[in-house]
Amino acid sequence: MDRSVYPSKDLIKATHAVVAVYANKNTDHGSSEVVRGEEKVTTCKAQFGLACEAHVKVMQEIEGYFLKGQIRTPIHLLCKPDGSELSRKDGKLSVKDLIAFIGSGVKQVGKGLSRDDYFVVKGKLDQANAAIGQGDLKTAFAAADEARKHPSLKDHKAWQEKAEQALQYVNEAAMERVNQAQAAAEAGDAEGARQLLQQLIADCGNLSCVATAKEALAKIEGK
Amino acid sequence: MLRTILASALLAWIVPLPAFAQGKPATAPQEYVHWASSWKEALSQARERNVPILVTFHEDG
Numbered sequence: 360m361d362r363s364v365y366p367s368k369d370l371i372k373a374t375h376a377v378v379a380v381y382a383n384k385n386t387d388h389g390s391s392e393v394v395r396g397e398e399k400v401t402t403c404k405a406q407f408g409l410a411c412e413a414h415v416k417v418m419q420e421i422e423g424y425f426l427k428g429q430i431r432t433p434i435h436l437l438c439k440p441d442g443s444e445l446s447r448k449d450g451k452l453s454v455k456d457l458i459a460f461i462g463s464g465v466k467q468v469g470k471g472l473s474r475d476d477y478f479v480v481k482g483k484l485d486q487a488n489a490a491i492g493q494g495d496l497k498t499a500f501a502a503a504d505e506a507r508k509h510p511s512l513k514d515h516k517a518w519q520e521k522a523e524q525a526l527q528y529v530n531e532a533a534m535e536r537v538n539q540a541q542a543a544a545e546a547g548d549a550e551g552a553r554q555l556l557q558q559l560i561a562d563c564g565n566l567s568c569v570a571t572a573k574e575a576l577a578k579i580e581g582k
Numbered sequence: 583m584l585r586t587i588l589a590s591a592l593l594a595w596i597v598p599l600p601a602f603a604q605g606k607p608a609t610a611p612q613e614y615v616h617w618a619s620s621w622k623e624a625l626s627q628a629r630e631r632n633v634p635i636l637v638t639f640h641e642d643g
Contacts, residue, residue, distance in 0.1 A: 371613050377636045378628045381617040385642035395610035405642070407611060413619040418639070420621040426639065438635040440628040442621075464634035471632035474616065481630075515632070 365406065367454045373461045375474040377437075382418040386411040437464035440471075472518065476511035480518060483509070487525045491532050497562035499529045504564060526566065533559055533568035537575055544579045552579055 364370060388405040403411045425436060425444065435452060437445040437460065445467055448460055472480070483506035490499035506512075507522035536559055544552035556576040563569050618624035628635045 365615050366611065368613060371615055374615050374636065377634045378624045378631070379615050379617050380621065380624045380635060380637045381615075381640070382637060383640040383642070385640075387642045391608070393608050393610045400610070402610075405640070406617060407614045409617040409619065414617070417618070417621055421637065422639075425637065430639070432639045432641045434639040436635075436637040436639075438628075438637060440625075440632055440634065442625050442628075442635065445634065461634075461636055464636065468634045469632065472630075474631075477627070477631050517632075 364452070364454050364457060370454050370458060373458045376465050376471075377461055380417055380421075381406050381409055381414050382421060383414045384418040384422075386415060435460060437461070437467075439468060470514070472511060472515060476509065480506050480509050480512065480522070484521060484525050487529065491528055494532075496529060496533055496536070496559065499532070500526070500563050500566065503529055529563065530566045530568045533563050533566060534571065537568060537572050540572075540579075541575055544575075549579055 383405065386403075388403065388411075390401050390403050390411050392399050393402055393407075394400075401410060403409050403414060406414065426434070431449065433451060434447060434449050435457065436447045439445055445464055446460075448456075452460065483502045487499045487503035487506065490496070490502060503522060503525035507519070507526060509522075512518045512522060536555055540552040540555040540559075543549075543555065553576065556572045556579070559572045560569050560576070563572075618627065624635050
């Protein structure tokens, strides 16, 4: 395979629409250390960004499933998201042919979340969940709300639901705080209760807990 | 002879050696294909994103 194929910018861009898997049982090409950001990483010399152990392991995992009898590499396969085979091409491919091959798979499966969008949205939802665990409702709401409003989710119902679920978790955590504030007020700590509620109202945007917090605050202030 | 030595010294001063020749690790390319590190990871991400999996089989040599 021409060594210029995988580093091609056009091909790299096309692979953002799929999950890419490189399988090779050989390690004779060796590995090298490179600097990525602040860290040194060991990478395969044949394919940047992957450890040789990983492409050997992948080969062991899938060769029995996809390769029967004698094979001549390179072979490119497209699979459905469940791993079943859609189509394959034997032999070397040019950048143009490989991009067209990827495009045919995307057409059959439908347009999913691109790699970049996936990591942005998933990162925001993970951040929201972590912030809930730390009691940081401001960060949790902001991250979950940002995920929900991400333009890429417009056509992805499952991810819209995940974002809505994350906001629901923020709301539940905030409602617990409203209860804490009401308990504090009943115990005579009106100032503490007021501070908790005011903070929640400022942090949680348009969640339903905000209306409940406003009612609780009005009650404490005797309005 | 002296001219050759001077020219070599000047060239070495002007043209920096590549990182690997200096014994330093090279810098990662800004863009590259992000390969999944296992089949399990590939399946999990493909299902979550609802995208196809591109598998490429290679051998050295």
